[in-house]
Structure formats: structure tokens, C-alpha cells
Amino acid sequence: MALPITVHEGTMPHRGIRLGRVALVVAVVLALPYVVAPYRLDQVTGALILAIAAVGLNLLSGFGGQISLGHAAFFGFGAYTTGILVTDHGWYPPVAFVLGMLVCFVVGVLVGVPALRLRGMYLALVTLAVGVIFPSLVRRFDSLTGGSAGLFGISFDAPDHAYFAGRAGQILWLYYVAVVALAVSCLLVWNIMRGRTGRAIVALRDNEPAAIVMGVDRTVVRTVLFGISAAIAGLAGGLFAVDTGILTPDSFSLLFTIYLLVAMVLGGRASFWGPIIGGFVIYYLPLWTGELTDGPAAGVLFGILIIVMVFTLREGVVGGLGRLGARVLVVEPRRPTPRFDLSEAPPVSADQGIEPAACQPRQETAAGAPLAD
Amino acid sequence: MSLLQIEDLHAGYGAADIVHGVDLTVDEGEVVVLLGANGAGKTTTMRAISGLIARHGSLRFDGTDISRAAPDEIVRLGLAQVPQGRGTIADLTVEENLRAGAHVRRDKQGIAEDITRWFDTYPRLAERRKQQAGLLSGGEQQMLAISRAMMSRPRLLLCDEPSLGLSPKLTQEMFASLSRINHEMRMAILLVEQNATLALGIADRGYLIEVGHVGASRSAADLAGDDAIRAAYLGY
Numbered sequence A: 001m002a003l004p005i006t007v008h009e010g011t012m013p014h015r016g017i018r019l020g021r022v023a024l025v026v027a028v029v030l031a032l033p034y035v036v037a038p039y040r041l042d043q044v045t046g047a048l049i050l051a052i053a054a055v056g057l058n059l060l061s062g063f064g065g066q067i068s069l070g071h072a073a074f075f076g077f078g079a080y081t082t083g084i085l086v087t088d089h090g091w092y093p094p095v096a097f098v099l100g101m102l103v104c105f106v107v108g109v110l111v112g113v114p115a116l117r118l119r120g121m122y123l124a125l126v127t128l129a130v131g132v133i134f135p136s137l138v139r140r141f142d143s144l145t146g147g148s149a150g151l152f153g154i155s156f157d158a159p160d161h162a163y164f165a166g167r168a169g170q171i172l173w174l175y176y177v178a179v180v181a182l183a184v185s186c187l188l189v190w191n192i193m194r195g196r197t198g199r200a201i202v203a204l205r206d207n208e209p210a211a212i213v214m215g216v217d218r219t220v221v222r223t224v225l226f227g228i229s230a231a232i233a234g235l236a237g238g239l240f241a242v243d244t245g246i247l248t249p250d251s252f253s254l255l256f257t258i259y260l261l262v263a264m265v266l267g268g269r270a271s272f273w274g275p276i277i278g279g280f281v282i283y284y285l286p287l288w289t290g291e292l293t294d295g296p297a298a299g300v301l302f303g304i305l306i307i308v309m310v311f312t313l314r315e316g317v318v319g320g321l322g323r324l325g326a327r328v329l330v331v332e333p334r335r336p337t338p339r340f341d342l343s344e345a346p347p348v349s350a351d352q353g354i355e356p357a358a359c360q361p362r363q364e365t366a367a368g369a370p371l372a373d
Numbered sequence B: 001m002s003l004l005q006i007e008d009l010h011a012g013y014g015a016a017d018i019v020h021g022v023d024l025t026v027d028e029g030e031v032v033v034l035l036g037a038n039g040a041g042k043t044t045t046m047r048a049i050s051g052l053i054a055r056h057g058s059l060r061f062d063g064t065d066i067s068r069a070a071p072d073e074i075v076r077l078g079l080a081q082v083p084q085g086r087g088t089i090a091d092l093t094v095e096e097n098l099r100a101g102a103h104v105r106r107d108k109q110g111i112a113e114d115i116t117r118w119f120d121t122y123p124r125l126a127e128r129r130k131q132q133a134g135l136l137s138g139g140e141q142q143m144l145a146i147s148r149a150m151m152s153r154p155r156l157l158l159c160d161e162p163s164l165g166l167s168p169k170l171t172q173e174m175f176a177s178l179s180r181i182n183h184e185m186r187m188a189i190l191l192v193e194q195n196a197t198l199a200l201g202i203a204d205r206g207y208l209i210e211v212g213h214v215g216a217s218r219s220a221a222d223l224a225g226d227d228a229i230r231a232a233y234l235g236y
Helices: A012-035 A038-063 A071-089 A093-112 A120-140 A166-193 A196-206 A208-213 A218-244 A254-267 A274-292 A296-312 A316-328 B042-050 B071-077 B094-101 B108-121 B123-127 B138-150 B168-185 B196-202 B220-224 B227-234
Strands: A005-008 A329-332 B004-013 B016-026 B031-035 B055-061 B079-082 B156-160 B188-192 B205-210
Touching: A005 A012, A012 A038, A012 A166, A038 A071, A038 A166, A038 A196, A038 A218, A038 A254, A038 A274, A071 A093, A071 A120, A071 A218, A071 A254, A093 A120, A093 A218, A120 A254, A166 A196, A166 A218, A196 A208, A196 A218, A196 B094, A208 A218, A208 B042, A208 B071, A254 A274, A254 A296, A254 A316, A274 A296, A274 A316, A316 A329, B004 B042, B016 B031, B016 B042, B016 B055, B016 B188, B031 B042, B031 B168, B031 B196, B031 B220, B042 B055, B042 B071, B042 B079, B042 B156, B042 B188, B071 B079, B079 B138, B094 B108, B094 B138, B108 B123, B108 B138, B123 B138, B138 B156, B138 B168, B168 B188, B168 B196, B196 B220, B205 B220
Parallel strands: A005 A329, B031 B188, B031 B205, B079 B156, B156 B188
Antiparallel strands: B004 B016, B004 B055
8 A cells, every 4th residue: 555544634544543542552551561670660650750740841841932941940849848748747649749739830830920021041040040049948948858868768658459569569559650640741731732721822932912912811821831830840759759769959950950851852842742752762861871881971972862863853753753654644634614504504493494594605694705815 | 982092192112102192093893094104103003002012091992991901801802903924823723823813702602603704704724724824825824813813803903014025916805805804894993004005995094103193083085195195105
């Protein structure tokens, strides 16, 4: 069969392909624990956590077009909120995650306020300040956070069930928790972006004056967007706390934010799969280069690989995959809605028959005949 | 009472006012054109009316004071604008642009009906409904920008130089289109335009704006016959 295969949007084959894609992801997620060794699964959990944070950053920077160099701080706020609540107050971790997200939302909205007046480099500097201050704050309030020595003993024990027994069971448990958290984050972003608010977010990024004269409330959209992005990063932080068990301020340095930015750009900004793939790339790339060579050479190789990827995949991994996919499969958009809209017709009684007027083209009542030819 | 009534409008960017003391009115169902040379303050006036920039003076829309209203409240009251240059969102599809234009509305049924209506009006947009707006031609983008503004179901449409960057043929089509919207929907339009001849062709009245001041309202025919107007335009 000649490639690419063309399917029409909304037809059975198209729906089948979309469903198949989801089924494939679900299958991989469920099969993974049975195929890989526990320590490998532990790594996947680490990559998932990075992916969640990248999903959060992508909402703000990819879709919203606002740069943040402070996302390590939101990740940290989430991690320490969860860490302190679980260790000192014995909270159930999921409840601590939610509170951590709320804390991050509030901090995010506050940081988003200067974003109303600043953009580009200036906004980058403000968020950079937030990112730089955070590790110092952790050290300053060491009675609460454990300071440089660290906060220990944070855990989210698996339910008492044979399936999650032992050390391998605990790894499996955290893997599933991370999968669910990533799914929730993605659904949240997807829900925002596919609707009215999503259009407003893209409009503000793309053409701010036009967005404002459409009636988009810039203040609300920008600050809430910042808050939600921070909350998702905070959720990732909470997971990080229970996954590693130890929090030290060094984990939340500027380097972490840079990793997130690289993950977002490499994966494909303003796409749904981009930050997830990017999260995995940025997690595994240093591991692989570290296995290949030792010492400084690993870092150099890592850097070179990133440069190569940025040059070869301008729209990120997702963009590259999309181009590849287009050679195999093309989805033809649905045809425009028919001009004759019978749902508009006045109710007709059985003996009356259909009035001719009920079948008139809609443009009779609209603004006139076709113009833009 | 006029639909839009502006008295002694001052507006500008930062410290310097560009518009000092503009008075103008637009009545229901009327096309009013604002003429003036580059830098006279036409776009500033339009942006001030929509609340995009700081302004003071008396601005009333349908009797409501809008001098302190936020841009989204102004849209809700029924005042839509096709901003200068690109009035579309390049990264959204054609259909999403129309939906974004209805941002202040919540009536799903009505929005769907209006989308069909504008697709019927501009079939080229219907053919490209799933395409990103940035990929449309200049003429199609302007059609989309006008439809997008109309999606908020305004009572007054502000158009800031809709002919910018369009070929003469497309400019004529665009004016014909605006005229049709005015006639068939009784839509009041306030138009800023460099192309005086065409603009006055569809307008009822016009104002001449010079360095931030506006003269008295004159009929379109009167303005069209004025040599001084042509001079103000062409800048000699």
C-alpha cells in the first residue's frame, strides 16, 4: 500500500488509531513493571517526576509564552511542604501533596503578578530571583526544613497487600503513584488548553492586544496560569520527596530549572507529549552518557547530544515524530458543516409537510452572500 | 442619544498624551470614518476606546460610562475591535479564532450558530477551518479578524485600518463586506482608514483628526469633495 495512508477525521479508522495510541500507552505503562528490573523501574519513576514538573513548566512557558527560571523553587516548595507534613505531622502523603500544590499555587500567583508588567528577560530575572532565593530560605529556616543537613525519613508506604510486598513492591507502588500523578497533571493541562481558557492563553501569548479586545482578562489568566503551573511543579516536588526520602537544598538549584527548560524544549514546547518525552530524555541522557564514559567527559557528551538534538529536531522530539508520522499517516480534516442546518427549522407537524422556508440556506439570515473568494 | 459618545478624550503612552481633546459620536447603525495623517492619533483613539491604554475624558457607550471600564467589560457591553495589523491569533485554527472571539459569551448554541453564519459569509474560512490562522493569506486573515470581532455580537465594531497590507482588489472586497455587515445587520462601525476614497464611499459621516485634535463631524460626501482632506492624507 502506498504511503502515506489517508484517513478522514472522525471516521472509524481515525478513531481506531487514536484509541489504539491510548491503548498502547496504557499497555506500556502496565507491562513495564513486569519487563524491567526494580532498580530500572525506580529510574522510570524519577523520569516520570521530572516529566510532571516539565508538564507544569510547559503550561506556563510553552502554551503561555512566559519564561520562568524559578520552577525549581515551586518544585522545592512542594517537596518541603510534603516532607515536613509527612515527617513532623504524620500526614497521609496524598493529602500533603494537595496542600503542597495549594502552597505552590498561592506562591505562583504572587510571582505571576510582576509577570503582568514584565516580559522576556525582565520576567526571567524576577523568576530567577525566586529560584535563587529558595535554597537560601531552606537553609535559613533549618529548624523546619533540616537546613543543609537535610530532611530525612519521608516515605509513602505501599498499602499492605501482597502485590506491593517488599522493597520491589514499594518501588512498584511509587511507580504507580507517579503514573497517576502524571496522568492527572496531563488531564488538567489538556482540559485547560482545549477549551475557552486555553484559547485565551494562546491568544495572550500570540497577540496580546487582540486577545484583550476579545475580552480576555489578562490579569486573571496570567496569574492563574502561573499558579497552576507552579502547583503542578509542586506536585512533582511532593512525589520527589517521598521517592527519594531525603531533601537537601542543593536538589532545588537553578540547575534543576535549566533541566526542566531543556526537557520542555527538547520534547517539543506547547505540545502535550513534548514535556513527557523531554522529561525522559533529560533524565536518561546523563545516565547513559555516565555509563559510556566517566568523569567530565560524560558531561561534555551530554552537552554535545543536547546541541545536536536542538539542531536536528527544531520542533522537539514530538515535532520530529510528527513529521515522521506524516509520511505514514495523514488525517484529512472533517468537511465544513453543511450550509443547510435543519436543526434550525421550525417544528413541522406531520400533516403539514416541510415548508420550503425551513430549507433555506442559512446565509439568507446571515450577513450576506459569499465574499472572500 | 448616540451609541458612542466621546468628549474631551485624552490618551497616550506613558507620560505623553498623543490624543488631546477628541470629541466624536457614533449613532446606531451608522458608519463613521476617522481620517488623518500618520501619527495624528487615530490608532491611539481606537485603543483608548477599547481600554487598551490609559485614557481620561468622557466616554459613554449606550449611556454607560466606560471611561474606567476594563477592556473585557467594554467587550461585554457590545464594543468589538478589529485591531490594527494582524487581528487574528496565528497559532489557533480558524475555527478556534472564531471561538476565541466569542470569549465573553457563554451561550454554546448561539456561538455555534454564529460560527456557521460567518463560515457561510466567508466560505474560504470554512474550507480552512482546521488550519492555523497564521497560514491564511492577508485577505483571509482580515476576513477572519472581522468575523472574530463580530463573534462577540457587538453593537459597535471598531476597525483600525482594515486595509493595511491588502491588495487594492482585496481592499475593495473588504469594504464591500463591511458595508454589507452595516446594512444587513444594522451594525454601527467606526472606521480608521488611510484609503479615504473607499472609506468615505461606505461611510455616513467622518471626522478629520490632526495632531491629536479632531474637527467637527462632516458628511462623507462633504469630506470626499474637500481638497484639504486629500492633502491631509497624502501629507503634502
